Amino acid sequence: MSGLPEIPVRDYRHGGLLAYAADHREKAVLLMETVIRGMGVPGRLARRLLPAADRVAARQLARMGDPYRAEIMQLPRLLGRPGPVAFALSYEFGCTAKAFPGGRLFRTLDWPFLGLGELVEIVRLPGQAGDWVTATWPGVMGTLHGAAPGRFCASLNQAPERTTPMGRPVNWLWGKWRVAGSRGLPPPHLLRHVLETAPDYAAARRVLTETPVAAPVIFTLAGPDAACVIERTETRATVRSEPSVAANHFEDAPEAAIWRPRGHDSHGRAAQAKSLEAPPGVAGLEPPILNPLTRLAVSMDMAGRLEVAGYEGARRVTEPGMFAPA
Numbered sequence: 001m002s003g004l005p006e007i008p009v010r011d012y013r014h015g016g017l018l019a020y021a022a023d024h025r026e027k028a029v030l031l032m033e034t035v036i037r038g039m040g041v042p043g044r045l046a047r048r049l050l051p052a053a054d055r056v057a058a059r060q061l062a063r064m065g066d067p068y069r070a071e072i073m074q075l076p077r078l079l080g081r082p083g084p085v086a087f088a089l090s091y092e093f094g095c096t097a098k099a100f101p102g103g104r105l106f107r108t109l110d111w112p113f114l115g116l117g118e119l120v121e122i123v124r125l126p127g128q129a130g131d132w133v134t135a136t137w138p139g140v141m142g143t144l145h146g147a148a149p150g151r152f153c154a155s156l157n158q159a160p161e162r163t164t165p166m167g168r169p170v171n172w173l174w175g176k177w178r179v180a181g182s183r184g185l186p187p188p189h190l191l192r193h194v195l196e197t198a199p200d201y202a203a204a205r206r207v208l209t210e211t212p213v214a215a216p217v218i219f220t221l222a223g224p225d226a227a228c229v230i231e232r233t234e235t236r237a238t239v240r241s242e243p244s245v246a247a248n249h250f251e252d253a254p255e256a257a258i259w260r261p262r263g264h265d266s267h268g269r270a271a272q273a274k275s276l277e278a279p280p281g282v283a284g285l286e287p288p289i290l291n292p293l294t295r296l297a298v299s300m301d302m303a304g305r306l307e308v309a310g311y312e313g314a315r316r317v318t319e320p321g322m323f324a325p326a
Contacts, residue, residue: 007308007321009122013131017192018071020123021139022078028139031119032083035090038113053086060089064183064214067193068141075139088141089186089214094263095144095157096289097220098273099227099244103302105153105220106279107145110263110293117295117310118317127196133323134195135298135308142188146195149304149325152204152223156191159216159232160249160259160266184212184234191219201226209237218246224302245273264291282309283320290314 012020021028036043046053054076061069068088075084094110116137124133127148134146145155185193190211198204201223208219208230219230227244230237231252238252247270249261261267268288280286282297292313299307304325310318 002319004317004319005118006319007120007122007310009321009323011124013124013126016126017141018074021075024138025079027119027137028079029081031137031139032087034115034119035113050082050086054082057085057089064185066185066189068189072141079139084139093158094248094293095246096269096273097155097157097246098276099220099222100279103153103222103224104279105155105222106299107155107220108285108289108294109144109296110291111295112293114312117312120296120308120310120318122306122308122321122323129197129199132195133304133306135296135306142186143192143195144188145298145300147300147302147304147306148195150302151199152201152221153300153302154191154194154204154219154221156187157218157220157246158248158262159218160261162216163258163260184214186214187217209239220244220246243274245270247273264288264293282307283316
């Protein structure tokens with residue numbers, strides 16, 4: 001044994017994500033503090049604005065008709081602090097993903113915030129169409145990936161940055177302005193909804209393709225006999241089956257010239273993923289998929305098995321966590 005911490009496995013099939021947050025409120029608060037500290041000087045300003053940001057986010061969730069608004073609105077009271085409503089609309093990170101035959105999916109998550117890798121947990125959750133399992137953190141009410149045993153596996157990547165002639169600060173503000181005016185769902189909330197309600201791969205593909213989203217996103221979906229990548233703008237979708245690889249750039253979406261890749265070497269990560277013949281072990285990543293921003297590696301399949309490891313860049317900070325349904 002390496003002496004690294006083990007990843008907890010939680011069973012919340014009879015309580016869901018809200019009960020999970022309530023039972024582990026200290027870790028949920030630690031997660032928010034980790035992100036705010038990682039923002040540096042802007043984080044100190046953000047901390048002061050959290051009560052107002054929660055009020056703005058609550059109005060936005062109501063306008064979107066978000067199916068998880070009632071749960072999210074309970075978080076400030078449960079956690080005893082402002083911020084979780086605004087955090088529910090947070091959607092900024094890098095990723096690499098590839099679907100493999102037989103309903104297998106491998107993905108990594110890249111963030112600039114130190115400390116997230118060692119906080120991750122594996123959680124079993126309920127759904128109308130069946131149980132599902134994910135790697136997540138207390139207080140996160142959407143999901144970034146999940147395995148729905150007997151149905152499919154799915155993950156999301158942040159889409160590339162929509163550009164303007166005014167530079168990156170204006171690009172960021174423009175993106176936030178578009179989200180604020182949207183009636184589409186936040187992509188992590190749509191993915192959770194699909195994992196809870198879609199009875200099979202075909203239904204999941206249809207919902208992920210057709211449902212309006214609040215921000216551009218890239219979904220990767222793996223079923224028993226098929227897989228695809230869905231490149232989304234707010235109202236349009238491009239679906240491809242080969243290669244079933246996603247990073248943080250669009251390969252087929254319309255108006256490709258206006259998008260700037262995100263994260264560390266997005267094209268290099270995608271090229272490396274295309275060369276993989278099988279899911280790599282979560283403890284054996286190599287550059288450029290393994291990069292200074294890597295925080296999480298997840299391998300999952302349609303049987304509901306998950307293998308997870310937390311990272312701080314090139315350094316693994318947890319033992320590989322394993323889960324398989326009984």
